[in-house]
Structure formats: structure tokens, C-alpha cells
Amino acid sequence: MQWRGRRGSRNVEDRRGMGVTGAGGIGIVGVLLVLAVGYFLGIDISPIMGSMEQGSQTTEQRELTPEEQEVGQFMSVVLADTEEVWGKVLPEQAGVEYVSPQMVMFSGQAQTGCGGASSAMGPFYCPNDQKLYLDTAFFDTMQQRMGAGGDFAFAYVVAHEVGHHVQNLLGILGQTMQIRQQSSQADANYISVLTELQADCFAGIWARQANEQFGTIEDGDVEEAINAANAVGDDTLMQNAGQAVRPDKFTHGSSQDRMTWFKRGFTSGQLAQCNTFKEVGL
Template sequence: MEWRGRRGSRNVEDRRRMGAGGAGSIGIVGMLAVLAFGYFFGVDISPLVGQMDSGSTQTGELSEADQQYGEFSSVVLADTEEVWGQILPEQAGRDYTVPTLVLFRGAVQSACGGASAAMGPFYCPGDQRLYLDTQFFDVMSQRMNAGGDFAAAYVIAHEVGHHVQNQLGILGEVTKMRQRASEADSNALSVLTELQADCFAGIWAREASEQFGSVQEGDLEEAQNAARAVGDDVIQSSAGRTPMPDSFTHGSAEQRQEWLMRGFRTGQLDQCNSFGEAGL
């Protein structure tokens, strides 16, 4: 992916110099809250990697790798701003309000409560912010066999996909439905939410290729590999567990790859209606 030397977004809040201490103590209640929240909106990697060694006691200057991760994330966010700033008015008849990307280390506080890095990246509709511990990119590469710039870009684009869902009123409706649903039905609704966000990430990938020429040979394969790596069945299997479809909250590897590619092939919001295809 060609990203160096390109425009970055101004909507990035870097809290990584604060360490986990700057996030405040999460506590037992906060941890339970983020486990429930993050498992819906984020990429729950805790069964696979346990507690990430986030270097939470480190403060001060960022390493060169940290700085590159920050610059990279800023460029990807800028691309999503341009893409969705065009697509949402054209295809949905509404303006796009840009989100803020918060980079953190170890733990963080949001309008949705406290979060641990082990929960993976997540989106908080309460403050319209994406939260990312950039060490997750290392986890993807070293522990999930899903390295590469475009794999990392897919992760950001997926969380932006949740922001698009929030802009369209989808997240609010799903939350209401889940409050009335059984555990199995609630999990199924969560899966549909995640698959649609994957589809929206595919739309971004298509537009990034056409508008910016930033997609290189092999990039799409990296994104597909990342989608596979965060499938519930792959994560459960990698943790030594038997995959249990009723417990899936993000979708299988096959589903996640399928919906990512649907967005990439069509570039259309109406082709990402995972809820409609499920009869909802």
C-alpha cells in the first residue's frame, strides 16, 4: 500500500505517551462493561493472545515504529474521510461527519467506558471515536499471521464502517433489538453488524484503489487474510477451543471474507444489507 508522503488526517488524538496510567483505572465493573461492549463493536482477540504486553508503563518519546504506525493510521483515516464524504451523500443522501481516531497504549477511557488493549480496536458511538492500540498491528503480524500495511488498513476501515453504521442509525436500532433478544439472537445480530462493517470496509478498499491508486498487488489478499484471521472460528480454534457457531459474535472467517469482497466488488451500500438478507 502506497501511503508514505500522503496527506494525513487532522482528526487523530494520540494518547500513547500517556501509557495506561493516563487512562485511569478500569476496575472490575469497567472491565466487565468493556468485555460486553468490545465483543460487539471491536475485534475480541483476548481468547487468542491473552493480555497484550502493551508497554503500559512506558511514557515519553515514541519509537520510530510507533511514529510510523501513527502516520500510517492518519493517512488511512484521511482516505476514509474522502471516500465516505463522497459516498454517503451520493448513495444515502446525507452528509458524512468524520470520526476521531484515538491512538492509545495499554488501556483507555472512552464515552463507552474503559477498554483494555486485549479487546482489540473498537468504535464508541457515544463519542464517535475509533480506539486503537497500535500494538495490535504487531499482534496481527506476529500472532495472527495477518501482517501487511493493507491488512492494518482493513482494521481501521472496518471500525470506520461501524461509524458509518452509526451515521445511518443502524447501530442504535441494533442495540434496541439486542436488548429484547435471546442470547443466541443477540449474537446473531452482532454477527450481522460486523459483516456489514466488513462490507463497508470493502467499499473503502475499492474506492482507495480507484481514487488514490494506493492499492498495490497483493494488498487485497492481505485484507482478506486479515478478515479470515479475525473470524470467530479461527480465533476459537487458535485458542484451542472447538468453534461454537451459536457463540459467534463477529462471523466466521468465510463470512468475513465474503462480505469484505462483496463491498469491494460492488461499491454499493445497498449491497451490504446483511440484515435484509437475514430477513430482518
């Protein structure tokens, strides 16, 4: 992905220099809240992260490493690209003005408008404060434990969470949350899957439009994003955690479905082609 020397977003808050490692200090109630948030808004990687450390840890100021600084610059450029793309696509295709979200980068844990956040749950979007939250160490997890490395794979993760913000602006996210609260567990899981697959489709739209506007895609980039979609499928995460694959427990969609909907958005570039809810009449 060609990103160096390009505009970065001003909507970035970097808390990593204030962070701690692990989930210490959150406590069991905080951990449960974190997993509840990740359950329907983010990429819940807790099945492959093992047990989360608990107990009190002190927060210390620290200097960011050169690698962390570069990741921060990259995330800023990716977020700027989403601003450019959705600032054009959303008014043209939906008649809705795009309001950019903020991105918060943290280390270990963070306080959010949706409660406490831990790195164990992966990146997520909080509709209460319209911010994306991610511990950039997640990208090491993607590369080393999921086999889904590459800058465009990491960009896909951000684009997916921005997809949730687009859903929020369109009123979709609030509607699905309300339906989930009134549904059985199985139906709530299914609505969650449809929500996540639509965010994947929106990420595909971003990839197509970003390439058309900025020419950022290089050979192998789209394959990196598709591989990332495959790596965060519920069935793949369950298998990697040594668990039986239970489709009734899916909350984000199978690897195949996640790849399919990303490619559908990338191929069409159209919001109308991302209606995952059509078959259930929502």
C-alpha cells in the first residue's frame, strides 16, 4: 500500500505512551464488559488470546518506539483515506453527510464511551462517543498468530471499524442493537453476524474507492485484506483456539462469508450491494 508522504488525519488520539500491558486493573466486571462490547462491535480475538491477566498495575509514561511511531503515522493516513472516501460516497449514494469518527490508539487498556476496553478484545467501534479504539499491538497478533500480516490487511481492520461508524450514521447500528436486545440469543447472534458482514462489505467499498481516488493499492494488497477477513472469521478463530466450530455461536460470520462480503463491496463499490439484512427483511 502506498501511504508514505500522504495526508494524515487530525482525528487521531494517541494514548499509547500512557498505556499498560495486559488487562490488569480492569477487574472481572471490566473484563466482562469488554467482551460484551467486542461481542457485537469489534473483532473479538479473546478465544485465541488465552487467559487475561488481572490485578492492579500502575500506568507509566513511556516513549513510543520508532516502530510504534510509524504504525501511528500509517493509521493516521488510513483514517484520512476513509474520510476522503466516505465524505464522497455517503452523500452521493445515501444523501447523508459524513461526519468523521475519531481514532484512539492505546496500549493494554483504555476507558471509552462504551466502558473499559482491553487489547484482548481487538479493535472496536463505540457508537456512544463515535470513536474507533485499537491497541496497535493487535497487528503483531494478526501477523504472528493469525498469519494475516501486511499493511493493507491492517488497513482493512480500520476500514471495517469505520464501516460500523457508517452504519451508525445511517441509523443501521442503532436499529440492529435494539432488535438484538429484543431477540433470543440465537437470533441476536445472527443479527450480529449480518451487522459485521455489512461492515466488511463497507470496507470493500473503501478499498475500491481509495484505489480509484489515490491509486494506493499495490500488487497483493487486496489478497492481504481478503486473508485478514479469513483470519478473523468465527470458525477460524474457534479452530485456532482448539474449540469445536459452533455456527450458532457465530457473532461475526464465517471466514468464507467475511471474504465474500468484502469482495462484494470491492467489486461493486455500491452501498446498495451491501444489504446483508435483505434476506431477513430488515
